[in-house]
Amino acid sequence: MRWTRKDLLDLQSLTVEEITTVLETARAFKAVGERVIKKVPALRGRTVVNLFIEPSTRTRISFELAAQRLSADIINFTAEASSLKKGETLKDTARNLEALNADFIVIRHSAAGAPHFLARVLEVHVVNAGDGAHEHPTQGLLDIFTMLEKKGRIAGLKVTILGDILYSRVARSNIWGLQKLGAQVTLCGPPTLVPRSFEGLGCRVTADLNAAIESADVINLLRIQHERQRQTMFPGLGEYTSLFGINQARLAATKPDVLIMHPGPINRGVEVDSDVADGPRSVILEQVTNGLAIRMAALYLINGGKSPQELAAETARGAS
Amino acid sequence: MPRVNEPSRVLLDAGSIAQAVQRMAREIAARNPPGSDLVLVGIQTGGEQLARQLAHQLAALWGGAVPVGQLDISMHRDDLDQRLAPKVYPTAIPFDIADKTVVLVDDVLFSGRTTRAALDALNDLGRPRRIQLAVLIDRGHRELPIDADFVGATIETAAADRVDVQWGGDPGAAKVVLEKPAGA
Numbered sequence: 405m406r407w408t409r410k411d412l413l414d415l416q417s418l419t420v421e422e423i424t425t426v427l428e429t430a431r432a433f434k435a436v437g438e439r440v441i442k443k444v445p446a447l448r449g450r451t452v453v454n455l456f457i458e459p460s461t462r463t464r465i466s467f468e469l470a471a472q473r474l475s476a477d478i479i480n481f482t483a484e485a486s487s488l489k490k491g492e493t494l495k496d497t498a499r500n501l502e503a504l505n506a507d508f509i510v511i512r513h514s515a516a517g518a519p520h521f522l523a524r525v526l527e528v529h530v531v532n533a534g535d536g537a538h539e540h541p542t543q544g545l546l547d548i549f550t551m552l553e554k555k556g557r558i559a560g561l562k563v564t565i566l567g568d569i570l571y572s573r574v575a576r577s578n579i580w581g582l583q584k585l586g587a588q589v590t591l592c593g594p595p596t597l598v599p600r601s602f603e604g605l606g607c608r609v610t611a612d613l614n615a616a617i618e619s620a621d622v623i624n625l626l627r628i629q630h631e632r633q634r635q636t637m638f639p640g641l642g643e644y645t646s647l648f649g650i651n652q653a654r655l656a657a658t659k660p661d662v663l664i665m666h667p668g669p670i671n672r673g674v675e676v677d678s679d680v681a682d683g684p685r686s687v688i689l690e691q692v693t694n695g696l697a698i699r700m701a702a703l704y705l706i707n708g709g710k711s712p713q714e715l716a717a718e719t720a721r722g723a724s
Numbered sequence: 725m726p727r728v729n730e731p732s733r734v735l736l737d738a739g740s741i742a743q744a745v746q747r748m749a750r751e752i753a754a755r756n757p758p759g760s761d762l763v764l765v766g767i768q769t770g771g772e773q774l775a776r777q778l779a780h781q782l783a784a785l786w787g788g789a790v791p792v793g794q795l796d797i798s799m800h801r802d803d804l805d806q807r808l809a810p811k812v813y814p815t816a817i818p819f820d821i822a823d824k825t826v827v828l829v830d831d832v833l834f835s836g837r838t839t840r841a842a843l844d845a846l847n848d849l850g851r852p853r854r855i856q857l858a859v860l861i862d863r864g865h866r867e868l869p870i871d872a873d874f875v876g877a878t879i880e881t882a883a884a885d886r887v888d889v890q891w892g893g894d895p896g897a898a899k900v901v902l903e904k905p906a907g908a
Contacts, residue, residue: 406808406809406811407808407809408808425811428811428812429809429811429812431814432796432799432812432813432814432815433812435814435815436799439848439849440850441848441849443848444799444800444845444848445799445800445844446798446799446800446801446804447804450805474799701812704799704809704812705809706809707804707805707809708804708807708808708809708810709808709809710808
């Protein structure tokens with residue numbers, strides 16, 4: 405199928421075919437990263453702006469490298485050093501960037517829906533690099549890509565997402581993408597962080613760790629996000645670790661070929677022990693490699709995409 | 725005689741294609757001495773099948789297997805800002821092309837832009853000793869100074885025509901079809 409979207413905002417609105425297209429395209433871009441010359445001219449002459457209103461290191465660097473490997477120019481714009489501190493609105497900031505002839509804006513923002521807002525008011529291509537607790541589509545796609553690469557399928561796969569679901573955009577993007585592709589998703593963690601309302605999305609919700617991991621094919625661990633927790637949602641990190649932390653003893657009770665995943669950064673000794681994070685079942689660093697391929701694929705695909713209005717106009721011209 | 729006002733007609737049938745492929749293989753063998761470091765690289769997706777068939781013929785002529793790879797050129801196209809992103813197929817060249825004679829293989833040679841993109845893509849993979857171009861159909865209308873070394877058939881076409889090489893499931897089903905644009 406042909407990719408027509410101008411932006412990549414979330415996995416909720418993507419079709420199965422669109423998700424599959426990104427995954428297939430990423431496979432080819434992963435191969436580019438394994439060559440001596442890791443660069444292709446697909447976005448030559450294009451400008452990508454990383455607009456990170458919320459701190460991030462790995463996602464920003466991953467997008468930066470992805471843009472460079474596609475031969476685009478890239479500038480980084482972070483909230484600490486920006487006119488947003490002086491009271492400029494997000495819309496004005498973004499329109500100024502557009503006036504510099506930027507072609508892509510990669511945005512991370514603490515407010516859910518900020519990328520969708522920019523996509524509506526700007527003509528440039530917009531990529532959501534994480535908006536509040538809403539979605540982080542490239543992370544969801546790279547997680548699914550990694551599972552597909554390791555397990556050969558997504559349909560029927562039992563995936564357990566463990567930890568801080570309530571505040572996690574990674575969890576939401578995983579849930580949307582995995583369920584569209586036919587995986588069975590189980591959410592597990594302290595009841596305060598894993599609300600029953602997620603059952604409405606078709607997930608199994610449990611606070612029983614053993615039930616959640618014993619038959620799982622994949623355990624995707626989420627970071628406990630101290631910075632997002634405005635109130636104390638569980639008694640303490642020590643108690644969280646003793647109830648939900650993945651250590652060797654708990655790993656012994658899982659399937660021998662279970663995958664351990666984590667979007668990073670890891671709180672070692674909190675949600676996962678070092679010997680598990682660095683152990684043979686962990687694919688945490690492969691996720692980082694695959695993230696680069698997914699982001700190259702996303703930029704490549706939306707570069708050719710158009711707004712619904714432009715597409716409608718073209719279809720009308722083609723029919724006349 | 726070809727008739728005008730016909731929306732589509734078969735230019736080559738399976739027998740003619742097989743003959744053309746055999747002749748191209750003989751020409752490649754004549755140009756390149758046996759034992760020369762020759763590899764075939766088919767351009768995705770049209771050139772892949774032809775590259776395999778040429779490799780099969782060359783193996784028979786030379787008595788040894790000839791390496792075959794496939795190259796995707798989507799990321800090197802010069803029109804990516806004017807179209808929907810083309811589907812990217814895998815590039816699979818499981819050998820080193822450095823210092824080899826690379827025969828680049830495509831089904832149809834038209835504007836020459838695909839060939840230009842392929843030359844750039846190959847350049848990223850290594851520095852071949854030389855590159856030769858083999859195409860089943862040369863349909864004219866070049867937009868770049870590019871010519872083929874080995875041609876199965878040269879066909880006169882109008883610029884708006886479509887030339888479609890259909891390999892089909894089995895060798896007997898292959899054909900080359902010329903389609904006139906609707907309303908022409």
